[in-house]
Amino acid sequence: RKEVEQDPGPFNVPEGATVAFNCTYSNSASQSFFWYRQDCRKEPKLLMSVYSSGNEDGRFTAQLNRASQYISLLIRDSKLSDSATYLCVVEDWGYGQNFVFGPGTRLSVLP
Amino acid sequence: NAGVTQTPKFQVLKTGQSMTLQCAQDMNHNSMYWYRQDPGMGLRLIYYSASEGTTDKGEVPNGYNVSRLNKREFSLRLESAAPSQTSVYFCASIMDPATNEKLFFGSGTQLSVL
Numbered sequence: 001r002k003e004v005e006q007d008p009g010p011f012n013v014p015e016g017a018t019v020a021f022n023c024t025y026s027n028s029a030s031q032s033f034f035w036y037r038q039d040c041r042k043e044p045k046l047l048m049s050v051y052s053s054g055n056e057d058g059r060f061t062a063q064l065n066r067a068s069q070y071i072s073l074l075i076r077d078s079k080l081s082d083s084a085t086y087l088c089v090v091e092d093w094g095y096g097q098n099f100v101f102g103p104g105t106r107l108s109v110l111p
Numbered sequence: 112n113a114g115v116t117q118t119p120k121f122q123v124l125k126t127g128q129s130m131t132l133q134c135a136q137d138m139n140h141n142s143m144y145w146y147r148q149d150p151g152m153g154l155r156l157i158y159y160s161a162s163e164g165t166t167d168k169g170e171v172p173n174g175y176n177v178s179r180l181n182k183r184e185f186s187l188r189l190e191s192a193a194p195s196q197t198s199v200y201f202c203a204s205i206m207d208p209a210t211n212e213k214l215f216f217g218s219g220t221q222l223s224v225l
Contacts, residue, residue, distance in 0.1 A: 004153065034213070036214075041148075041199060041219070041221075042218065042219065043201055043216035043217060043218050043219055044154070044201075044214075044216055045216070046213035046214070049213075087153065087154075091208070098144075098156050098159065098169065098208075099144075099156075099208070099214060100153070100156075101146075101153030101154040101155075102153050103151060103152055103153045104153060
């Protein structure tokens with residue numbers, strides 16, 4: 001079963017481009033949603049939480065559509081340093097207190 | 112502030128050997144997790160511990176055992192390693208997963224089973 005699915009990628013974009021990632025989740029009871037960033041098989045690090053009303057953090061905007069069970073991440077004015085894999089994470093209490101990770105979407109920002 | 116410390120960083124085992132991955136956090140977190148990450152797949156939960164003294168199976172527990180030694184430490188043991196357990200392992204912790212806090216991860220263990 002695939003509880004969290006993401007765009008397969010990779011995304012190769014030039015510096016300054018705007019790029020959007022999509023994520024869908026299967027458990028309609030999920031309450032908490034996150035985007036994590038992972039560099040080259042290093043540990044994942046929280047990029048931002050996703051709130052129902054949508055939220056923005058600098059160049060990053062996250063949106064949540066509960067009806068469609070869909071989450072998005074928009075990155076504006078891409079920087080070389082944004083190159084990483086972006087993981088969509090959904091809280092899922094099917095295994096007690098657990099966070100379910102999507103497979104990730106790899107982004108390469110090119111000079 | 113060390114956060115989550117995970118050892119070793121790299122390990123090569125032969126099929127049938129055993130080993131323990133160590134994880135310790137110094138943030139007084141209640142919940143701790145062990146994940147594995149395989150190419151093209153998200154992190155999958157092996158075991159978790161909601162609090163000191165409790166452990167529960169996650170999505171892929173077969174072939175593993177865990178111990179929540181105290182509030183700080185949560186170890187993962189492979190009793191008889193198999194090539195299918197070749198993976199990158201991450202330990203993580205959080206104070207309370209019911210809040211919107213972030214997971215803190217260790218730096219990972221690259222395990223190869225030959």
